[in-house]
Amino acid sequence: MSVLRADQLPLKNSNDVVLARQKVRQWAVDLRFSLVDQTKLVTAASELARNALDHGKGGQMKIESLVNGTKSGLRLIFEDQGPGIADIDQALKDGFTTGSGMGLGLGGSKRLVNEFSIESEVGKGTRITIARWK
Amino acid sequence: MERIPVLRMGSLLLITIQVDMHDKLALQLQDDVTQRISELGSTGVLIDISSLEIVDSFIGRMLANIAAMSRVLGADTVVVGMQPAVAITLVELGMSLPGVRTALSVEAGMELLFGALPGTQSGLGDERSQG
Numbered sequence: 001m002s003v004l005r006a007d008q009l010p011l012k013n014s015n016d017v018v019l020a021r022q023k024v025r026q027w028a029v030d031l032r033f034s035l036v037d038q039t040k041l042v043t044a045a046s047e048l049a050r051n052a053l054d055h056g057k058g059g060q061m062k063i064e065s066l067v068n069g070t071k072s073g074l075r076l077i078f079e080d081q082g083p084g085i086a087d088i089d090q091a092l093k094d095g096f097t098t099g100s101g102m103g104l105g106l107g108g109s110k111r112l113v114n115e116f117s118i119e120s121e122v123g124k125g126t127r128i129t130i131a132r133w134k
Numbered sequence: 135m136e137r138i139p140v141l142r143m144g145s146l147l148l149i150t151i152q153v154d155m156h157d158k159l160a161l162q163l164q165d166d167v168t169q170r171i172s173e174l175g176s177t178g179v180l181i182d183i184s185s186l187e188i189v190d191s192f193i194g195r196m197l198a199n200i201a202a203m204s205r206v207l208g209a210d211t212v213v214v215g216m217q218p219a220v221a222i223t224l225v226e227l228g229m230s231l232p233g234v235r236t237a238l239s240v241e242a243g244m245e246l247l248f249g250a251l252p253g254t255q256s257g258l259g260d261e262r263s264q265g
Contacts, residue, residue, distance in 0.1 A: 014157040021154065021188065039188055039219040043227060046190040050157070094228050105191060108227035 001068040008062045011052045011078070020049040020061050024076065027063055031072050033134055041074060041132045044109040048078045048128055051105050056080025056126055066131070073114075073133035084122040092118075138163045140170050146178040146247060147171065147209075152185045160196040167200050171207045178247035179204050182240055184215030194229045201234045211235065214243035 005027075009020055024045040028038040045061070052059040059080030066073045085091045094107045106128075110116040115131040136159060141148040147170055149163070167179060181197065183189065189197070201211040214237045216224075224231070237243040 018154050018156045025187070036219045036222055039217075039223045040226065043188045043190050043223045046188060046192075047227075050190075050192060108191060108229070111226050111228070112223065 001066055003064045004067055005065040006062065008060055010058075010060050011049050011080075012058045014050075014053065017046060017049045017053060021046050023061075023063060024074070027065060027074055031065065031074065031134060033074075033132075037132060037134065040112040041076075044112040044130055044132075045076055047105040047109045048076070048130070051128075052078045052080040052082075052126075056082030058082075059125070068133075071133050073131055075115075075129065075131040078128045079125065081125040084124055084126055085118065085120040086122050088118050088120060137166065140166050142170070142174055142176070145176055146180055146244075147174070147176045148180050148182075150182040150185070154187070155193065157192055160193060164196060164199055164203065168203050168207060171204060171209050176209050179209050179211040180240065180243050180247060181211065181213045182215050182243075183213060183220075184217065186220065187217070189216070189220050189224050191227060191229055194224060194227075194231060198231060198234055210247055212237055212243040212246050214238065214240050 007023070009023060010016055011020065021042050025038060025042050028041055033041065049061055057080065059078065059082070062077040062079070064075040066075055090096055092107045092110065109130065113130040113132045115129070117129045118126065120126040138149060138151055138153070138155070138159065147167060149167065153159070170176065171179070179200065181200065186193070197213055204211045212235045213231070216236065235246060237246050
């Protein structure tokens with residue numbers, strides 16, 4: 001598997017979440033993802049970007065265009081230096097929330113992509129990596 | 135300040151969301167709609183989201199909030215024009231917008247609203263399901 005193209009964006013305010021969505025959309029269009037696949041990936045990106053902002057006090061999104069044999073895909077990495085997630089299993093459950101949301105962000109985003117992983121350390125921050133293949 | 139226009143059309147409020155909303159803009163819209171309902175005594179709210187390319191949990195919650203707040207203030211809300219890809223994604227995300235009435239088009243949404251209002255044009259919505 002190789003990375004064809006990579007970029008990154010800061011996530012410092014709610015306008016950055018909009019920019020992140022637009023960038024993911026553009027890259028997904030460039031890879032000729034179907035409209036439904038584009039929409040799923042952009043929606044997952046929106047959830048995770050907002051999480052990084054609201055729970056992680058801001059961070060960044062990295063975007064990578066991948067090729068693996070004949071398959072192409074996009075990988076997104078959301079990093080923050082926030083408080084971290086103490087219980088990842090609990091955080092992935094629908095309806096679990098520490099904020100004012102509906103608690104669909106993490107579990108919901110996981111359902112929208114092909115690959116999903118969380119690394120988190122309490123007091124250090126969180127890194128969530130997702131990928132969707134065409 | 136950037137704002138989503140809330141138009142008055144008789145007893146209805148008409149909102150067409152045509153921009154990729156950041157979260158503050160979505161919250162502002164919630165405030166504006168409730169303000170306008172109480173100011174104008176509107177009995178129906180029609181929200182056209184046909185230009186929205188995604189609805190994530192935040193925007194979904196905003197739509198549900200507007201429907202709930204409007205109901206408390208005596209107005210019915212119908213969300214119209216959701217794109218199929220958005221509907222697929224929203225349900226997979228885990229959000230089926232309970233408590234929000236929906237219709238495919240502005241026209242169908244109007245029929246729903248007028249059908250729901252006593253003493254206005256009626257009969258139009260009779261052949262279709264009333265949600």
